[in-house]
Amino acid sequence: MNTAMSNQILIKKPVGNLKERNRRHSLRISLLFIISSLLFSVAPLTSCTDWLDVLPNNEQVTDDYWKSKEDVEAVIASGYYYMRQCVPQIVKWGELRGGAIYTLNSGDAKLQDFNMTSSHSLCDWSNVYKVIGLANSVIMYAPGVDDDTYYDAIRNSHLAEAYFLRDYCFLLLVKNYRDVPMVLQAYVNDQASFDLAKSSEQEILARIKEDIKTILATGAAKGTYEEEWATKGRATKWALYALMADACLWSEDYDQCIEYCNLILNATDAFRPAFMSNTNDWFTMFYPGNSNESIFELNWDYAANQETNNFASLFTPTGSPALRPTPRAMERMKAETQLLKDQGLTEDGRMGRMLLNTYVPDNGQPNAWQVSNQLYIWKYYGTDVPDITGGARVYQDANFIIYRVAEIMLMKAQALTMKGEGSWAEAVQLINRIRQRALLEPMDTSNLDELTLLEEILDQKELEFMAEGKRWYDLLWFGRIGNHKYKSQFISKVVEGNETTNQQWILSVLQDENAWYLPVPQADIEHNKLLEQNPYYGTAK
Numbered sequence: 001m002n003t004a005m006s007n008q009i010l011i012k013k014p015v016g017n018l019k020e021r022n023r024r025h026s027l028r029i030s031l032l033f034i035i036s037s038l039l040f041s042v043a044p045l046t047s048c049t050d051w052l053d054v055l056p057n058n059e060q061v062t063d064d065y066w067k068s069k070e071d072v073e074a075v076i077a078s079g080y081y082y083m084r085q086c087v088p089q090i091v092k093w094g095e096l097r098g099g100a101i102y103t104l105n106s107g108d109a110k111l112q113d114f115n116m117t118s119s120h121s122l123c124d125w126s127n128v129y130k131v132i133g134l135a136n137s138v139i140m141y142a143p144g145v146d147d148d149t150y151y152d153a154i155r156n157s158h159l160a161e162a163y164f165l166r167d168y169c170f171l172l173l174v175k176n177y178r179d180v181p182m183v184l185q186a187y188v189n190d191q192a193s194f195d196l197a198k199s200s201e202q203e204i205l206a207r208i209k210e211d212i213k214t215i216l217a218t219g220a221a222k223g224t225y226e227e228e229w230a231t232k233g234r235a236t237k238w239a240l241y242a243l244m245a246d247a248c249l250w251s252e253d254y255d256q257c258i259e260y261c262n263l264i265l266n267a268t269d270a271f272r273p274a275f276m277s278n279t280n281d282w283f284t285m286f287y288p289g290n291s292n293e294s295i296f297e298l299n300w301d302y303a304a305n306q307e308t309n310n311f312a313s314l315f316t317p318t319g320s321p322a323l324r325p326t327p328r329a330m331e332r333m334k335a336e337t338q339l340l341k342d343q344g345l346t347e348d349g350r351m352g353r354m355l356l357n358t359y360v361p362d363n364g365q366p367n368a369w370q371v372s373n374q375l376y377i378w379k380y381y382g383t384d385v386p387d388i389t390g391g392a393r394v395y396q397d398a399n400f401i402i403y404r405v406a407e408i409m410l411m412k413a414q415a416l417t418m419k420g421e422g423s424w425a426e427a428v429q430l431i432n433r434i435r436q437r438a439l440l441e442p443m444d445t446s447n448l449d450e451l452t453l454l455e456e457i458l459d460q461k462e463l464e465f466m467a468e469g470k471r472w473y474d475l476l477w478f479g480r481i482g483n484h485k486y487k488s489q490f491i492s493k494v495v496e497g498n499e500t501t502n503q504q505w506i507l508s509v510l511q512d513e514n515a516w517y518l519p520v521p522q523a524d525i526e527h528n529k530l531l532e533q534n535p536y537y538g539t540a541k
Helices: 069-085 087-095 126-144 153-176 203-215 228-233 237-250 253-265 278-284 325-342 352-357 403-419 421-437 450-464 471-484 487-497 502-507 522-527
Strands: 009-011 023-028 039-040 294-298 398-403
Touching: 009 237, 009 522, 023 450, 039 403, 069 126, 069 153, 087 228, 087 237, 087 471, 126 153, 126 403, 153 203, 153 237, 203 352, 203 421, 228 294, 237 398, 237 403, 253 403, 325 487, 352 450, 398 403, 398 421, 403 450, 421 450, 450 471, 471 487, 487 502
Parallel strands: none
Antiparallel strands: 009 023, 023 039, 294 398
């Protein structure tokens, strides 16, 4: 067996006091599609929490590993850890082709310029498959754990987390590659074949939906956890509802999308996720995080655990950040802020969502936001006021939000729009709740049609979720729906925002719908004889 196909998982018990974060555990994973066997030094998952206090001794995670519920919890914890390692890739995949965020890094610019090759590092899907592999091992082995304290409710709750992790990753892969290998086995022994062909997008989406319905039917997916951070930082029934709504919207199953959105929006549980309608509360989603509006987010906490994210390399609020708003996006931000000023609202540097989203260097000018040719993403750096003097975080440990209620509202608005004119009034109501929080007037409905309504939703999502890894998928969904009836409008939106390559090149490339997706990593093509390259890239690219 070559090193790419080595299949062991090793979890090493930390030593010392976990709550002081002097302990670390090592996790060695090599699954299908991982190019080399690595020994990973894994930091504990997140904030001070008893569920990570007990980890197994040094053992191979093979058939003989699974003895107790703590063994299962250790593997789930590692799944969240590796999901956090995916965040830079999640951000770049979701932003660099969308025209709102761009990079001057020549390597990463190949993604935003639709000039990728199969050997490019941004095509590497191995970290995503690591999460899938860990989830698969829980799904395969947790049901057989013989532990008198491992009650069915706990076991099924663990399975709910594993299914969420696996199916979120599958949906992420589908959005980026379309057809991918649907790995459903835990590769922890030598009995399984390492050659696996791609499954179709339709097959994978059907599996995601089946998984979620099956696990929700057990009633074991939690609404809350014992510790506050875990209610937002571990998968709950709310996270499963959001993922299901996302998968249904992507597959144009609008009735089911609305159904699962409603399970969140119409919930009456005391600790349900809820839209925060007060503009002044908007920034609390990012500082301190784990807000009421959050459904699922990945947690870091330096004060408690000496954990930092790697956002400094992406969004540094001075100098030359790796990722920055495009000039087009900056003009949209300024236009929204100017509109608020024209309505008589007082400009204090914190007006509306856009100046909460971004840091504006003052350059000694009272209205620097109007003339600045560079805005910086601030939501991951600030504590409230968009002023780097006194307002910046001491440590770079902002959480990364995967789903929040505002997105569910706009998903539902998208689905309602596609159901026809009879549903548009409700879609407008949802859009206006987003606009109202941004201090904007209700949208103009005097000349409403499907395209106008969809473009308004896309505009609101662009501003609301700036740098949250959403923009490209929103545009791609727009280009795909209704048998690509808005293909030309989709391509125009991509071209408008691109800053780094010839527009005619993008116009030409995007005519081929296969170019909307990434190439399969070349190393995996070489190691898996059943794996075929995505059509646009052929065998040589």
